[in-house]
Amino acid sequence: MASRLAGRYNPVLLELMTGFIALTIASLTLWFWLEASPVVPLAAIVAFMVLAGLVLYYIPDRSRWLGWANRITLARGILIAMLAGALADPRLLDSHSLPLVSLATLALLLDGVDGWIARRTRTDSLFGAYFDMELDAFFILVLCLALMVLGKVGPWVVLIGAMRYVFVMVGLRLTWLQQPLPPSQRRKAVCVWQVTALMLALLPMIDATTAAWLAATALAGLAGSFGRDVGWLYRHARACPFD
Structure with missing residues (x-):
């Protein structure tokens, strides 16, 4: 089993390991410069390892390399992941918010460059679309948590970042929510606008x-956007019932 996985994932794993090294160097450099707690780069590394594990789990069998779009x-x-690591040190968020916003x-x-490259190189894929979408969702959640940790917005702000995950969990029970949207x-x-406002x-x-x-x-x-999408899925499910 291990050898089969190695054969299946070896090129992608190499790219992820390169990303891991880049993250580690960048995190240690930035957080040392900002005099952050040692737990900050550690949290960033953990966040990236979770991301890498999900990529390895969901990437199609036929994929040999990530491709330029997925590399972006x-x-x-x-x-x-570096921003997620900053959540472990509220003092860092408060005193160095400008570099973090940068x-x-x-x-x-x-965001958008990866999709543009995929279209130009004709390498767009369902995996790439979901990779981009789920990373956007996590990005928004991290920004919401940062605002809450700073005390600038109440805990209700997490509703923004959690809505995607609630939608997914409800979809496990209501399978018509899992159908693709146009x-x-x-x-x-x-x-x-969510990312910009946050x-x-x-x-x-x-x-x-x-x-x-x-x-x-x-x-x-x-x-409002989720409401429109749920409404469309519901109407489509009634018009074309799924097995």
């Missing part, structure tokens, strides 16, 4: 009241 997504994963901004700018520019716009709320010059309003607009947009 993996690079975003490294940045997001990391988040870079991760946001890379492409939607509205869904993409809502996702971009990052703006993290900026040190934004007070708690403004941060709460920004987060509230993100929550309202997300709730």
Whole structure:
């Protein structure tokens, strides 16, 4: 079994190991520069290892390499893992929010680049789409937790990051929620605004009241978007019942 997995995953595993080394060096360098707690790079490494494990588990059998589009997504994963590590040190979030927002901004700018590369190279895939989508969901959850840890927004902000995971869990019982949705520019716009609003709320010059309003607009947009998607899935399930 071990040899078979090695044959199946060896090229991808090599790319993930390269990402792991890059994350470790970047985390140790950045957090040493910011005089962070040693638990911060450790938490970032754990977050990346979970990400890498999920990639190995879900990547199709026929995949030999990640491809350039998924490599860009993996690079975003490294940045997001570093942000997740910062959650372990609230003092770091409070005193160095600008560098952390800069990391988040870079991760946001890379979002969309992977899809553009996939389309240009004709290497778009279902795995790549889900990889990108689930990383976006985790990114949003990390930003929500950062706002809560800083005390700028109440615990309700986690509803923004948790909504995707609640949707998935409910879908385990209501299988019609698992059916694919049609492409939607509205869904993409809502996702971009969520990340933008949450990052703006993290900026040190934004007070708690403004941060709460920004987060509230993100929550309202997300709730409306999810409501429309659930409604579409329900109507489609009634019109075309699944076995």
